[in-house]
Amino acid sequence: MLPTTARSVQCAVRLIRTMAANQITPPGPVEVAIHDKLTALLHPSQLTITNESHLHRHHAAMRAQGGGSGESHFAVQVTSDSFKGKNTVQRHRMIYSALADEFAQGLHALSLRTRTPEEAQRLAAQ
Incomplete structure (x- = not known):
């Protein structure tokens, strides 16, 4: 077990890393492509795209991708x-x-939450 000061420092470092990862950054090319293609296809009343790639950078498969944009994991609510x-x-x-082209070029995972407007209204009323 780490001494209290070492644990405090470790927690502070983890907090700083989390804060840095959550800073607002402009969308990358994969996120822009996801937005543009889903907007053209679905004409959504609501579309939220969350880049979760930073949560997976330590995975061996993501490190092996090398020179890509680093955009590999997204959560999409539409x-x-x-x-x-x-x-x-x-x-x-x-x-x-x-999004077939994006998957072919390194998009690795897509978490989807898809709803009709009626389904979204029912959920909001609960």
């Missing part, structure tokens, strides 16, 4: 009428198809 009548798998396939 609300669109285009999802009406489609189940979750069909919705996700729509998005994966639209």
